[in-house]
Amino acid sequence: MSAEVINYSFKKVSLREYSISSVAPYLREAANSLPRDDFTNTEYYPPKNAELEDVLRYFIFMVAIDHRTSRDKPYEAYVDSRLYHGADLLYKLGSKKFAEDPSFFSPERMAKISSNEVSEWLSIKGVNEVSVWDPEVRADLLRDLGRGLIKWFEGSVTKLVNMSGGYLKSRPQGITYLMKRFKAYSDPVEKKTYLFVKFVERRGLVSVIDVWNKEVPVDNHLTRVALRLGLVTPEEDLLKKIKMRETFTWSEDVMLRLVVRSAYKMLSRITYLDPFILDDFLWYFGRKVCTRDKPACISSSECPFLKVCPSREDPEEVVEHHYVDTYYY
Structure with missing residues (x-):
C-alpha cells in the first residue's frame, strides 16, 4: 500500500x-x-487481424470516453435487433464505427471532433431516442487526447506504448505517467489508464514487466x-x-x-x-x-458472498457513494 x-x-x-x-x-x-475475455469479440472490439496501430487507437480513444453513460434515463437501445446497455452500447457503437472506417479513430480526426459529431455517433435515433448525457465533455476529452498524441508522440499510440518499455510505474516513462498528460487519463486513481492497459495486454499488444504495479x-x-x-x-x-x-x-x-x-x-x-x-x-x-x-x-441466492457479506440483511441501505459529475469513471 x-x-x-x-x-x-x-x-x-x-x-x-x-x-x-x-x-x-x-x-x-x-x-x-x-x-x-480476450477482447476480440467484434461486437465490441476490432477484429484479431486489424492493424496494430488501429487497434491501439481504438482502445485509447474508446477508454477515454468510457465513463458514466446515463443520468436521467438509461443509456440503452436495440442495435441489430439486440438490446445493449451502458458500456455495452458504447463499445457496440464504437465497434460499428471502426468497421465502417478505422481512420475515424486517428488522432488527426479526433483532434477536430465536435460535440455534434460525438452526439451523432453515440446516439440511437427513433421513438425511444437515446444519447450519452455529456457529448460536449466527451468531445473535449477526445480532442485533447488527439492533439496530445500528435504533439508528444507523433500521432502514434504505438510510440507511446513502446516508450513505456512495458512498465507501468517502475521507470520515469512508465505508461501510467505518460498517460497522465491527457485530460481523459488524469484521474488520480487511474481507472481509465488501467482499463486501457488491461485491454491491450489481454489482446497481446503489450507485456507488462512490473506486474506488481x-x-x-x-x-x-x-x-x-x-x-x-x-x-x-x-x-x-x-x-x-x-x-x-x-x-x-x-x-x-x-x-x-x-x-x-x-x-x-x-x-x-x-x-x-x-x-x-x-x-x-x-x-x-x-x-x-x-x-x-x-x-x-x-430475491435469490445467486451471490457467492452471502455467508460473509455484512450487508446481506439490508443491501439497499448502502447503495453507492454519489458522485456523478466526473469523467474519471
Missing part, C-alpha cells in the same frame, strides 16, 4: 483486513469460474461492492452521505476510491489473482449481481 493511500485511510476511510480475508476464498472460486480500474461498481462487503469502512460522516445519497466532493471521491483500490490489491495478493482478472469478475458482479438497486441477494 502506498504512503498516499495510508495517509488517506487515516483521515476518512480505512481497510478492514478481517473482511478482506473472509471474502478471499469465495472470491477466488467465483473469479476463477468466469470465462476469460497492476491495479484494478476502480469505478462506482467496484466501490459499491467494496462498501457492501465491508472491505473498507468510511467514517460516520461519509457513511451518512452514502446512505442519504448526498454528493461527495472531489477529494472524498478520490480518497474513497484510493482506499478501495488498496483493498482490492490486498485481495489480489491473498487470492493470487491478477488484478485485471479480479476486475473482470468485480465489474461483472457489480453490474449483474450486486447492482445499485435491487441486488440479486434480495
Whole structure:
C-alpha cells in the first residue's frame, strides 16, 4: 500500500483486513469460474487481424470516453435487433464505427471532433431516442487526447506504448505517467489508464514487466461492492452521505476510491489473482449481481458472498457513494 493511500485511510476511510480475508476464498472460486475475455469479440472490439496501430487507437480513444453513460434515463437501445446497455452500447457503437472506417479513430480526426459529431455517433435515433448525457465533455476529452498524441508522440499510440518499455510505474516513462498528460487519463486513481492497459495486454499488444504495479480500474461498481462487503469502512460522516445519497466532493471521491483500490490489491495478493482478472469478475458482479438497486441477494441466492457479506440483511441501505459529475469513471 502506498504512503498516499495510508495517509488517506487515516483521515476518512480505512481497510478492514478481517473482511478482506473472509471474502478471499469465495472470491477466488467465483473469479476463477468466469470465462476469460480476450477482447476480440467484434461486437465490441476490432477484429484479431486489424492493424496494430488501429487497434491501439481504438482502445485509447474508446477508454477515454468510457465513463458514466446515463443520468436521467438509461443509456440503452436495440442495435441489430439486440438490446445493449451502458458500456455495452458504447463499445457496440464504437465497434460499428471502426468497421465502417478505422481512420475515424486517428488522432488527426479526433483532434477536430465536435460535440455534434460525438452526439451523432453515440446516439440511437427513433421513438425511444437515446444519447450519452455529456457529448460536449466527451468531445473535449477526445480532442485533447488527439492533439496530445500528435504533439508528444507523433500521432502514434504505438510510440507511446513502446516508450513505456512495458512498465507501468517502475521507470520515469512508465505508461501510467505518460498517460497522465491527457485530460481523459488524469484521474488520480487511474481507472481509465488501467482499463486501457488491461485491454491491450489481454489482446497481446503489450507485456507488462512490473506486474506488481497492476491495479484494478476502480469505478462506482467496484466501490459499491467494496462498501457492501465491508472491505473498507468510511467514517460516520461519509457513511451518512452514502446512505442519504448526498454528493461527495472531489477529494472524498478520490480518497474513497484510493482506499478501495488498496483493498482490492490486498485481495489480489491473498487470492493470487491478477488484478485485471479480479476486475473482470468485480465489474461483472457489480453490474449483474450486486447492482445499485435491487441486488440479486434480495430475491435469490445467486451471490457467492452471502455467508460473509455484512450487508446481506439490508443491501439497499448502502447503495453507492454519489458522485456523478466526473469523467474519471
